[in-house]
Amino acid sequence: MTLILLGLFSGIAFGFVIQRVGATNANKMALAHLMREAQIPQFMLLAVAFSAIGLFGLQAVGVGRTMVLPTSLVATGLAAVIFGVGWGISGYCPGTCWAAAGEGRMDAVFALLGGLAGAATFAQFHETLIPALYLPTSQGPITLSDWLGSSWLAVVVLVAAMSGAAWLVGKLWGRDSA
Amino acid sequence: MKQNNNSPYWSVMPAAVALAGIIVFIFATFGPPASSSGFITLLKGVLAHLAPGYIATKQHYLMMPGPGSWLMAFVLGMAIGGFIAGRTFSVPVRDVPELWEKRFGKSRVKRFLAAFIGGFLILFGARLAGGCTLGLFISGSTQLAISGLYFGVVIFAVAMLTARLVYGRTGKEKS
Numbered sequence: 001m002t003l004i005l006l007g008l009f010s011g012i013a014f015g016f017v018i019q020r021v022g023a024t025n026a027n028k029m030a031l032a033h034l035m036r037e038a039q040i041p042q043f044m045l046l047a048v049a050f051s052a053i054g055l056f057g058l059q060a061v062g063v064g065r066t067m068v069l070p071t072s073l074v075a076t077g078l079a080a081v082i083f084g085v086g087w088g089i090s091g092y093c094p095g096t097c098w099a100a101a102g103e104g105r106m107d108a109v110f111a112l113l114g115g116l117a118g119a120a121t122f123a124q125f126h127e128t129l130i131p132a133l134y135l136p137t138s139q140g141p142i143t144l145s146d147w148l149g150s151s152w153l154a155v156v157v158l159v160a161a162m163s164g165a166a167w168l169v170g171k172l173w174g175r176d177s178a
Numbered sequence: 179m180k181q182n183n184n185s186p187y188w189s190v191m192p193a194a195v196a197l198a199g200i201i202v203f204i205f206a207t208f209g210p211p212a213s214s215s216g217f218i219t220l221l222k223g224v225l226a227h228l229a230p231g232y233i234a235t236k237q238h239y240l241m242m243p244g245p246g247s248w249l250m251a252f253v254l255g256m257a258i259g260g261f262i263a264g265r266t267f268s269v270p271v272r273d274v275p276e277l278w279e280k281r282f283g284k285s286r287v288k289r290f291l292a293a294f295i296g297g298f299l300i301l302f303g304a305r306l307a308g309g310c311t312l313g314l315f316i317s318g319s320t321q322l323a324i325s326g327l328y329f330g331v332v333i334f335a336v337a338m339l340t341a342r343l344v345y346g347r348t349g350k351e352k353s
Contacts, residue, residue, distance in 0.1 A: 011255020019263035033341035050198030058304030084336025090296025095213035099260030114297025
């Protein structure tokens with residue numbers, strides 16, 4: 001029961017914040033993808049940077065639970081291509097469509113229904129697709145820490161990369177818009 | 179990061195700090211946040227009534243918790259959070275986004291169909307990768323996972339390309 005209340009509270013806070021920054025607005029998402037508005041990509045990149053610092057702090061005091069997903073060269077890459085096409089068409093991702101549907105956007109309700117259909121379709125073919133696409137090129141749950149040999153160095157590199165990307169988005173996005 | 183002072187939307191820095199605070203809270207009290215898994219959790223709850231024999235044999239449902247879980251509460255919470263935020267916001271919502279309307283007209287059927295297809299693709303992709311923008315890119319990268327960074331770079335690049343193909347120069351003709 002505690003977990004359900006925690007999930008509910010976390011979800012409400014999350015949904016509220018992503019609405020306030022405009023991430024549930026498919027029009028703003030399209031403008032972000034078209035490099036005309038920088039806010040949403042910058043928001044996502046900086047949220048990752050701050051979260052990584054926070055999680056590093058949690059781990060230093062031994063709090064929290066982590067679970068790193070494996071990297072499959074083929075499946076993760078192909079999945080990202082399919083996902084990117086859907087994101088570009090609809091302007092919604094699996095999280096934002098819940099909040100946008102709650103906000104009262106009817107197109108988000110249809111994105112949610114399409115999502116249920118897509119999830120059910122994948123679940124039907126899981127037994128075929130995971131061994132065919134995911135497992136052969138899976139590198140295991142590798143992290144930046146494995147590559148750099150130190151977790152604090154990895155956090156520094158990640159934060160620098162995310163902040164640098166957010167800065168670059170600020171430079172490149174919105175240059176030629178009205 | 180410049181924004182009009184009269185914009186009702188939060189600016190980037192406070193919003194990113196707020197979201198990071200929530201994400202760190204979730205890591206502390208639950209574990210990596212995810213939303214695409216919530217779709218499987220919801221389907222599992224529905225199918226448990228309609229086709230209990232089917233989900234008992236399918237790996238993808240077996241590996242996910244059912245509806246009485248943090249995941250289900252989280253995605254429902256997101257809808258509630260979106261509802262509260264929308265009710266207390268000055269910009270009215272639209273069923274057909276402005277840019278979409280300029281490109282494809284006012285047809286709601288066309289927009290809803292495209293949203294359905296887009297929704298199908300994002301969930302199919304997310305379930306293949308094991309996570310979505312939140313569950314894989316944000317949660318994963320926060321944990322320094324290569325999978326999250328890899329997924330994040332590719333989804334942004336492909337979505338940007340797709341948006342160019344979908345919208346072209348819509349909305350910029352007169353500028």
